[in-house]
Amino acid sequence: MDNIMVSAPNIPAPPWSESDLAAxxxxxxxxxxxxxxTVFEIAADREDARIHAWGMDFGPxxxxxxxxxxxGASGSISSPERLLRALRNLGDFRLVRHDAARADE
Structure with missing residues (x-):
């Protein structure tokens, strides 16, 4: 198994107890x-918006x-921002991230 660095403070070196492993x-x-x-499509008059797509970003x-x-479509792309650039000729699209920043950012 590959070694993975963990950033949990005050965790002793392996092997771990059950509580340390849980942490x-x-x-x-x-x-x-x-x-x-979520990617939203904004109406030209800015009086309406709709969800265009949902996604998961796995990191840089x-x-x-x-x-x-x-x-109608699903797939992978290098980043959510790249998805926005691909949509820009179709209208006004906005990106909203709706969870906390990753701990390593």
Whole structure:
């Protein structure tokens, strides 16, 4: 198994007790969790908005996955910002990240 650095403070070196293991797993889950995002399409008159897509961003060294709200498209792209650039000729789209920043950022 590859060595993975954990950033949990005050955790002793392995092998871990059950409580230390639980703390390590929680820390790793938070540190490496994908960030969720929503892409909104804004009406030209700014009187309406709709969800265009949802996605998960796996970080700067990985890709992100997206799925459109109408089910018409899904796939991967290098970043949520790249998805916005791909949509810019179709209208006004906005990105909203709706979870906490990753612990390693």
């Amino acid at each position: 390590v797993l929680e820390d790793m889950s938070t540190a490496y969790a994908p960030r969720l995002f 060294d990985e890709s992100c996955w997206f799925h459109t709200a109408d089910g």
